[in-house]
Amino acid sequence: MKLTGLSARQLQYWDEQRFLSPSLRGGKGKGRRRLYDFRDLVSLRVAADLRRQGISLQLIRKAVAHLCELDYEEPLSQIRFWSPDGKQLLFSEADTIREARRPAQTIAWWAVPVAAIVDELERGIVRLDRRQHGRVERRRGALGSKLLIAGTRIPVESVQRLHTDGADEGEILRLYPDLNAADVRAALAEELPPRRIKRAI
Numbered sequence: 001m002k003l004t005g006l007s008a009r010q011l012q013y014w015d016e017q018r019f020l021s022p023s024l025r026g027g028k029g030k031g032r033r034r035l036y037d038f039r040d041l042v043s044l045r046v047a048a049d050l051r052r053q054g055i056s057l058q059l060i061r062k063a064v065a066h067l068c069e070l071d072y073e074e075p076l077s078q079i080r081f082w083s084p085d086g087k088q089l090l091f092s093e094a095d096t097i098r099e100a101r102r103p104a105q106t107i108a109w110w111a112v113p114v115a116a117i118v119d120e121l122e123r124g125i126v127r128l129d130r131r132q133h134g135r136v137e138r139r140r141g142a143l144g145s146k147l148l149i150a151g152t153r154i155p156v157e158s159v160q161r162l163h164t165d166g167a168d169e170g171e172i173l174r175l176y177p178d179l180n181a182a183d184v185r186a187a188l189a190e191e192l193p194p195r196r197i198k199r200a201i
Contacts, residue, residue, distance in 0.1 A: 003124045004044040011044075019061060020044055020076070038121070043076035045117050053083045063089055134182030136190055147190060149183045159187035 004011075011034060014020045020043055024035035036044065050060055060076075067075035081091045131151025138145050147156040154176055162172050169184050176183075 003041055003121055005048050006044060019057070020047060039074055039077045041121050042118060043074055045121060046076045046081060049117070050081060050083060050089065054087065055083050055089050059089050063091055067091070133180050134186045136186050147192065149179060149187060152178060154179065156187045156190050157192055159184060160190070160192065163188055
């Protein structure tokens with residue numbers, strides 16, 4: 001969502017409408033995680049930018065359907081699209097500029113590169129991968145929504161259990177080399193609810 005500028009509801013709706021579905025793993029129902037590859041992200045970003053320019057989803061779908069008939073697998077990440085006035089949708093195909101409403105009609109040649117979108121997405125991914133240390137978080141669907149060290153899959157309770165068993169900060173860091181001292185201190189500062197013990201009947 002951060003990379004594409006789309007809400008979870010929009011992603012769900014486009015997936016349900018079979019407009020732009022994730023290539024890696026689809027979500028079934030509200031709240032299910034959808035996993036998109038990089039080409040998916042480019043397609044989503046291009047579609048989102050066109051929608052922000054006022055282009056209707058129906059018109060975008062018409063252009064995409066036409067290009068799929070021409071054997072493009074993912075037109076939104078392969079073709080150059082733009083809107084000169086917020087009403088027309090133009091695209092470049094076979095070195096020719098066409099209009100989405102009448103895709104067979106050729107109009108004046110003009111091209112706008114979409115490399116900037118790809119570059120921005122790549123920079124955004126790098127920023128997201130650069131996690132902030134010294135924080136904890138819960139992520140829906142990650143380890144049963146347990147409290148985790150932010151940006152990892154390491155449960156806070158695992159760090160606390162090691163500390164309770166006598167491990168000092170250095171030993172914990174040797175066991176979890178992806179963490180730093182701030183992560184360990186953040187985990188130890190958290191107050192977790194007491195664990196429920198199941199009694200045999």
